[in-house]
Amino acid sequence: MNPYRTTFPHPLVDIGANLTHESFGHDFDAVLERAAEASVHQLVVTGASREGSRHALDLARAHPGRLFATAGVHPHHAIEVTDEAVADLRELLTHPEVVAVGETGLDYFRDFAPRHAQQRAFERQLELAVECGKPLLLHQRDAHDDFLAILKPFLPRCGPAVVHCFTGDERALMESLDAGCYIGITGWLCDERRGQHLRELVKRIPADRLMVETDCPYLLPRTLKPTPKDRRNEPAFLPHIVHELAKDRGEDVAVTAASTTATARAFFRLPEA
Incomplete structure (x- = not known):
């Protein structure tokens, strides 16, 4: 028996699911089945490296209309962003199943790549976004000022950015x-x-600019009970996040679900599920 099975009557879109992660290799179909049971009807599979972006596209092709992909290189892997890598990403972005450029941005918290390399990799992927006109899936941690300084000149020329x-x-x-x-x-x-401050801040996000995601298998909600033994997050837990978000925003959960889904579908240009 699945203790997390839920009858959530509102269709949801998970805009950030790392389904290429090795932890999903042994039960991928079951993960998608549980997501469907939880009304997570569409998922954007995050591409965070050259190899991962190719894998994300393969998953999206295998599940048309249900899974979609992004193509990009996370700042942790910034040194991957060579001329060859940019050409590879450019080709990936020609496919209709690839709905956004990214995950790209800056991460000064981990500093797994030199900051100058992160900044250059970010700029090159922003240039790709201008070329293809697709939305941007952005990552920023402890780098806000540099992040916005690099991003802002590109925003008038590229698609929307999350x-x-x-x-x-x-x-x-x-x-x-x-x-x-x-x-x-x-x-x-x-x-x-770490996230208590967000309880107040989410009230200030306009409904038409707010989307939801699990970032699975990472960021398992700490208020989810019972806690999965493997501590792996998965798309089926998205309704739990939506319930918490609705409570903090002072909204009915149906309102939060409907608005985040409508915003995600418009942002990524997704078809009706």
């Missing part, structure tokens, strides 16, 4: 919104140690 897995403070939120960005909220909201 700051995925937003974890920042009030200034980062308001300046991102002022720049025209959308905001993706994850189970970080449910973390009493």
Whole structure:
């Protein structure tokens, strides 16, 4: 018996699911089945490396209308962004199943790649977004000022941009919104140690700029009970995040679900499920 099975009557879109992660290799079909049971009807599979972006496209092709892909290189892998890699990403972005450029941006929290390499990799992927006109899936952690300084000149020339897995403070939120960005909220909201500030900030996000995501297998909501033994997050837990988000925004859950789904479908140009 699945203890997380839920009758959630509102269709949802998970805009950030790392389904190429090895932890999903042994039960991928079951993960998608549980997502369907939880009314997570469409999922955007995150491409975070050259190889991962290709894998994301393969998954999207295998599940048309249900899974979609992004193509990009996460700042952790910024040194991958060579001329050859850019050409590879450019080709991936010609496919209709690839609905966004990214995940790209800056991460000064981990600093797994030199900052100058991160900045150059970010710029090159923003140039790709201008070329193809597709939306941007953005990553920013502890790098807000440099992130916006690089991003802003490109925004008038490219598609819409979402700051995925937003974890920042009030200034980062308001300046991102002022720049025209959308905001993706994850189970970080449910973390009493690190995400408590988001409980108030989410009230300030306009409904037509707000989307939801699991960022699975990462960021398992800490308020989810019972806690999965393997501590793996998965798309079926998205309704839990939506319930928490609705509560914090003072909305009926049906309103939050409907608005985030409509916003995601418009942003990524998804068909009706």
